[in-house]
Amino acid sequence: MRELLRVEGLVTRFYTDEGVVKAVDGSWFALEADEALGVVGESGSGKTVTALSIMRLIENPGRIESGRILFRGEDLLEKPEREMRRIRGKEISMVFQDSLSSLNPTLTIGAQIARVLKYHTRLTRRARWQRAVKLLEAVGIPEPAKRVSHYPHQLSGGMRQRALIAMAISCNPKLLILDEPTTALDVTIEAQIFGLIGELKDEFRMGVFLITHDLSVVASFCQQVIIMYAGKIVEEADVQELYGNPLHPYTLGLLRSIPPLEEEAERLESIPGEVPDLINLPPGCNFSPRCALTDERCWHEEPELAEVSPGHRVACHRVAVPVGVGEIHG
Numbered sequence: 001m002r003e004l005l006r007v008e009g010l011v012t013r014f015y016t017d018e019g020v021v022k023a024v025d026g027s028w029f030a031l032e033a034d035e036a037l038g039v040v041g042e043s044g045s046g047k048t049v050t051a052l053s054i055m056r057l058i059e060n061p062g063r064i065e066s067g068r069i070l071f072r073g074e075d076l077l078e079k080p081e082r083e084m085r086r087i088r089g090k091e092i093s094m095v096f097q098d099s100l101s102s103l104n105p106t107l108t109i110g111a112q113i114a115r116v117l118k119y120h121t122r123l124t125r126r127a128r129w130q131r132a133v134k135l136l137e138a139v140g141i142p143e144p145a146k147r148v149s150h151y152p153h154q155l156s157g158g159m160r161q162r163a164l165i166a167m168a169i170s171c172n173p174k175l176l177i178l179d180e181p182t183t184a185l186d187v188t189i190e191a192q193i194f195g196l197i198g199e200l201k202d203e204f205r206m207g208v209f210l211i212t213h214d215l216s217v218v219a220s221f222c223q224q225v226i227i228m229y230a231g232k233i234v235e236e237a238d239v240q241e242l243y244g245n246p247l248h249p250y251t252l253g254l255l256r257s258i259p260p261l262e263e264e265a266e267r268l269e270s271i272p273g274e275v276p277d278l279i280n281l282p283p284g285c286n287f288s289p290r291c292a293l294t295d296e297r298c299w300h301e302e303p304e305l306a307e308v309s310p311g312h313r314v315a316c317h318r319v320a321v322p323v324g325v326g327e328i329h330g
């Protein structure tokens with residue numbers, strides 16, 4: 001497999017009146033060309049900021065402080081804004097968190113797709129419209145020739161999400177970023193949407209960067225998983241390894257909080273406490289205030305992300321690292 005994206009030492013901060021928000025605090029990961037990478041973590045762990053950093057869409061008071069974002073070998077952080085505008089929507093596209101509500105209510109679905117095509121291609125007006133119909137068909141919208149002239153409010157939530165995906169893949173991107181694409185949808189529709197994204201991924205040969213707080217979605221859709229907590233990657237592994245041999249206490253907590261199929265929600269165990277304030281992070285391990293396994297070291301020393309077996313990395317003092325496998329990143 002070919003490497004599509006490599007993020008090295010990404011640090012993104014927001015300089016607010018209250019203080020410096022360490023939203024992404026040194027992330028390292030890579031994504032293969034036709035792989036789906038799941039990024040999981042509670043709200044406020046830095047998932048969206050990671051995605052927006054890749055898209056170079058961090059705005060004031062935010063700043064990408066350091067790191068490299070290699071997309072097909074070239075560092076996006078060194079590109080002029082003009083070139084980023086060409087890359088966004090064409091090479092890398094993103095379905096934003098809560099974008100269902102941000103579809104333009106005054107434009108038809110077709111017009112919104114045609115707009116993207118107009119910006120990035122030389123297709124004629126007529127060809128753009130025809131392609132919009134084709135795209136709606138590709139994302140499984142029934143009667144696409146009719147639906148293309150509908151306004152967003154005339155479509156159901158699931159259909160609107162499909163239209164957004166159609167827009168995102170309209171220029172055959174190499175990388176598709178999905179930020180919690182199904183949160184507003186019910187479970188059946190969610191399953192359909194992920195079925196669709198999986199098909200499109202193979203058909204269009206895209207890498208997918210999928211942000212979710214749902215580990216069960218990742219299990220069925222992704223090959224690789226990153227667990228984020230308070231701006232840091234705390235565990236990374238391929239899907240089989242992560243579910244078969246989860247190591248970080250936070251990952252274990254997330255796995256325990258997946259509601260077992262057909263069981264009552266009361267049985268659901270969630271992790272006590274909440275994500276710390278990213279302005280005033282605790283000393284030592286960020287997770288220590290919520291962790292049941294802490295010892296002295298956890299309260300004073302920040303754990304490094306270390307490889308415990310090939311491809312499986314964990315940042316936890318309480319996980320034994322085999323002799324000879326050193327830490328790889330800080």
Ligand SMILES: Nc1ncnc2c1ncn2[C@@H]1O[C@H](COP(=O)(O)OP(=O)(O)O)[C@@H](O)[C@H]1O
Nearest residue numbers: 014021023042043044045046047048049050278
């Ligand atoms: N524009 C902004 N200004 C200040 N802080 C921000 C801004 N955007 C995000 N943050 C902060 O960055 C942290 C990570 O946010 P985010 O990436 O959205 O989390 P997630 O997507 O994992 O829920 C949060 O503490 C959030 O408040």
Ligand SMILES: [Mg+2]
Nearest residue numbers: 047048049097
């Ligand atoms: Mg988010």
